[in-house]
Amino acid sequence: MNDPQRFEYVVRLGDNALVLGQRLGEWIGNGPELEEEMAMGNFALDYIGQARLFLSYAAELEGAGRDEDQLAFLRDQIDFRNVLLLEQPNGDFGQTIARQFFFESYYVLFLEALTASSDKRLAEVAARGLKESAYHLRHATQWMVRLGDGTEESHQRIQQSVDELWRFTGEMFSGDEIDRWAVDNGVGPDPATLRPAWDTRVNEVLQTATLTRPDNDWMHTGGKQGRHTEHLGYLLTEMQFLQRAYPGAAW
Amino acid sequence: MYTQGLDQQGDSLKSVDEATRLAAFQKRIDAEDKIEPRDWMPEAYRKTLIRQISQHAHSEIVGMLPEGNWITRAPSLRRKAILLAKVQDEAGHGLYLYSACETLGISRDELIDQLLTGKAKYSSIFNYPTLTWADIGAIGWLVDGAAIMNQIPLCRCSYGPYARAMVRVCKEESFHQRQGFEIMLALSRGNDEQKRMAQDALNRWWWPSLMMFGPSDKDSKHSAQSMAWKIKRFTNDELRQKFVDVTVPQAHFLGLEIPDADCQWNDDTGHWDFGEIDWTEFKEVLAGNGPCNRERLQARQDAHDNGAWVREAARAYAEKQARRNAA
Ligand SMILES: [Fe+2]
Ligand SMILES: [Fe+2]
Numbered sequence: 001m002n003d004p005q006r007f008e009y010v011v012r013l014g015d016n017a018l019v020l021g022q023r024l025g026e027w028i029g030n031g032p033e034l035e036e037e038m039a040m041g042n043f044a045l046d047y048i049g050q051a052r053l054f055l056s057y058a059a060e061l062e063g064a065g066r067d068e069d070q071l072a073f074l075r076d077q078i079d080f081r082n083v084l085l086l087e088q089p090n091g092d093f094g095q096t097i098a099r100q101f102f103f104e105s106y107y108v109l110f111l112e113a114l115t116a117s118s119d120k121r122l123a124e125v126a127a128r129g130l131k132e133s134a135y136h137l138r139h140a141t142q143w144m145v146r147l148g149d150g151t152e153e154s155h156q157r158i159q160q161s162v163d164e165l166w167r168f169t170g171e172m173f174s175g176d177e178i179d180r181w182a183v184d185n186g187v188g189p190d191p192a193t194l195r196p197a198w199d200t201r202v203n204e205v206l207q208t209a210t211l212t213r214p215d216n217d218w219m220h221t222g223g224k225q226g227r228h229t230e231h232l233g234y235l236l237t238e239m240q241f242l243q244r245a246y247p248g249a250a251w
Numbered sequence: 252m253y254t255q256g257l258d259q260q261g262d263s264l265k266s267v268d269e270a271t272r273l274a275a276f277q278k279r280i281d282a283e284d285k286i287e288p289r290d291w292m293p294e295a296y297r298k299t300l301i302r303q304i305s306q307h308a309h310s311e312i313v314g315m316l317p318e319g320n321w322i323t324r325a326p327s328l329r330r331k332a333i334l335l336a337k338v339q340d341e342a343g344h345g346l347y348l349y350s351a352c353e354t355l356g357i358s359r360d361e362l363i364d365q366l367l368t369g370k371a372k373y374s375s376i377f378n379y380p381t382l383t384w385a386d387i388g389a390i391g392w393l394v395d396g397a398a399i400m401n402q403i404p405l406c407r408c409s410y411g412p413y414a415r416a417m418v419r420v421c422k423e424e425s426f427h428q429r430q431g432f433e434i435m436l437a438l439s440r441g442n443d444e445q446k447r448m449a450q451d452a453l454n455r456w457w458w459p460s461l462m463m464f465g466p467s468d469k470d471s472k473h474s475a476q477s478m479a480w481k482i483k484r485f486t487n488d489e490l491r492q493k494f495v496d497v498t499v500p501q502a503h504f505l506g507l508e509i510p511d512a513d514c515q516w517n518d519d520t521g522h523w524d525f526g527e528i529d530w531t532e533f534k535e536v537l538a539g540n541g542p543c544n545r546e547r548l549q550a551r552q553d554a555h556d557n558g559a560w561v562r563e564a565a566r567a568y569a570e571k572q573a574r575r576n577a578a
Pocket of ligand 2: 341395423424427
């Protein structure tokens with residue numbers, strides 16, 4: 001492989017999309033309303049679509065004869081590069097909304113920067129993803145406010161989810177040598193630079209939703225380097241079952 | 252449509268006055284006029300439609316469950332995306348159909364309540380389990396295939412909103428049927444384990460698919476009224492035969508065997524013969540004793556219960572907003 005950093009960078013994007021798409025797909029049949037079930041399904045579909053674009057590009061960069069499916073279904077968790085936030089279980093509807101809100105608030109900023117990437121393939125996917133994520137963020141924001149400023153029960157529940165997931169939000173802004181490579185080559189932004197706008201947005205919405213911003217600033221990291229929480233293994237077991245049980249079969 | 256041809260009997264007609272209106276109504280039907288929500292219609296016509304359309308809507312929604320099972324386990328990203336899109340389509344069908352039903356003067360909340368309390372039926376086909384990936388192929392190929400047979404005539408149903416909903420739904424169902432067939436084709440061109448999976452799925456889904464057309468004509472007492480009202484255009488047995496005639500050659504093309512020793516081409520009739528359906532099984536599943544009746548209803552009930560606090564929050568927030576805006 002003559003461009004290992006690029007491969008690594010693209011796999012991270014692909015795994016974020018894949019793992020989140022897989023989680024959102026779990027909502028089918030479980031939504032609080034038909035419209036919400038459809039919304040989750042649409043978001044899942046957007047992310048699986050993005051995962052395919054990123055992972056097939058990664059496979060081309062790797063040039064080892066693997067394809068999107070071999071990357072998705074035949075890697076174990078130490079080779080997955082998604083951020084920890086996205087592999088966290090759906091929990092109740094509020095927990096999924098909080099996860100969506102934290103991630104989409106970051107992702108629209110990230111994709112916006114990525115549309116200016118020196119890598120034309122990534123810039124194209126970013127432009128498409130940006131439209132999708134703008135909508136996902138609107139949806140998540142509306143629900144943050146409805147749940148936060150709804151009933152006493154919903155307020156408590158969503159506050160608990162915010163508190164629960166907060167410790168995974170910092171990873172989105174922590175850069176490493178791959179991110180430095182991306183900055184040096186004009187491929188993608190320094191994640192730390194996205195933080196102020198994220199903070200502003202999150203503070204605003206939490207306030208409107210009458211929610212409290214958690215004050216613990218200890219952040220878990222490691223997903224981008226392949227060190228995950230226990231949840232990812234189960235997600236992969238389910239997702240990869242057929243490819244593992246019937247090696248080499250075409251579907 | 253997944254209504255199993257459970258046509259309902261109309262109210263008895265009371266007065267001469269009503270008889271006159273009824274005659275005028277029938278005249279419109281005979282002239283292929285579309286009946287619209289604001290038009291006068293006999294109460295029995297309204298009730299029959301509410302029952303049929305809601306049963307159809309519920310079937311779309313409950314039908315999401317057996318297929319939804321496999322979204323997280325689809326064997327490739329492409330298949331996962333196609334399945335997600337398909338299940339989304341079914342949710343959309345449920346939504347148009349609930350709206351069509353609401354034009355007849357009943358609310359979606361009431362309809363959902365009828366589903367959850369077991370007062371309303373949904374198609375029995377969804378009370379069978381999806382055990383392997385091949386079941387996702389078999390459902391698309393056979394169940395959506397049977398649904399199309401039932402639904403194409405409904406595009407000309409006398410009730411306008413239902414007919415229009417069906418035009419849209421039918422287009423999508425035929426995609427689903429093709430995608431299901433494509434899954435079966437990949438399996439039947441695959442390795443021995445995949446072929447076995449495909450045959451096993453056909454063995455389990457074939458008879459329940461034939462049952463989707465409802466009781467045989469000799470036992471279906473209420474077809475005549477629905478035919479006269481042009482809610483129904485072909486009898487259960489006619490549609491079932493049509494389905495068998497289209498599907499048997501497709502099974503042969505896949506190299507699969509129809510699980511019916513009596514299934515053979517009949518030169519005299521120009522149709523495929525098939526054996527007697529197990530009507531005891533049909534009745535048992537309808538009575539709630541199918542392999543997944545309890546699970547399906549429980550899943551919908553759980554989603555409803557687990558979502559109650561979310562719906563309440565949305566209502567409470569909307570009320571607060573309305574008060575704030577008024578102030
Ligand atoms: Fe449908
Ligand atoms: Fe369908």
